[in-house]
Every structure is written in C-alpha cells, then in structure tokens.
Amino acid sequence: MSAPPRPTHSGTFLVTSVTYNRKRLFQVVANCELFLETLQHYRREGHYRLHDFVVMPEHVHLLLTPQNIPLERAVGYIKGGFSRRLHSKAPVWQRGFTDRRARNREEFLSFRQYIRMNPVEGRLCESAEDYKWSSAWKGWQRAVAG
Structure with missing residues (x-):
C-alpha cells in the first residue's frame, strides 16, 4: 500500500532525518560543522x-518552512548538499525522512521545545543552552551573525 500523498499546501514542519544504519556520524565535530554550514547555505x-534545529549523534531534527518549493526539495537540498560536501563513498542518510506539520502556534511551540530538549533527554548535556549543535545553544545567534 502506498503512502497517501502529502498535502501540496505550504506550512512549517518538524523534520527528522536519520543517518544510514544509525551511524553516529555527528559525533565527529567536523561533520557537525559541515552539516550546519550546509543548513545555513541553503537557508541563505x-x-x-x-526556525530551530538540533544535530544529534545519529539524526537531525529541523523546524523549517519551505519557501516556494516542496518540503521534499528543501530536505533534499539539505541531505544531498551535506552528502556531497562530506565526499563519502558510503551511504550517509536513511532513505526518506519523517515530518509533522505544525497546524497552529501551540504545535509550533511544542516542536520547538522538543528540538530544544532533545540533547538533554539524550543525556548529551544538562542544559539545552550548552549543546553547541543546536539552535538553543547560547552562542548560536553570535555564530550566525559573525
């Protein structure tokens, strides 16, 4: 049975993508930096x-609103762009991704909190503001501006 077609209307989505075989690709600082460079490149x-993001050891969560392109294309830019920059001969990502559309402000804020707390729940840090690979990191706004 095939999946129902995704609505064609725009919106804001919580997107999750997992590395191939859940390889802990993002335990390597250079890979985290490269992913964030890729993410910011296509944003610019x-x-x-x-809106928000977190890079976990074997997956990423993004809260984004595609601009005049389908969600699939936006995620394709991110995943494909990172894979090309990584120059890996091995697969980098699991096929596809999961997404949930924020239907209202309450869901948007819930998704934002989920992303923010993911590294805390994963015991990678004690405070979301201390996790460098997230939009919650206390130095993120300075890093983007600089």
Missing part, C-alpha cells in the same frame, strides 16, 4: 526559513 539561498 532562500529555500526555507529555519
């Missing part, structure tokens, strides 16, 4: 509005 090009 105007393909999506990036």
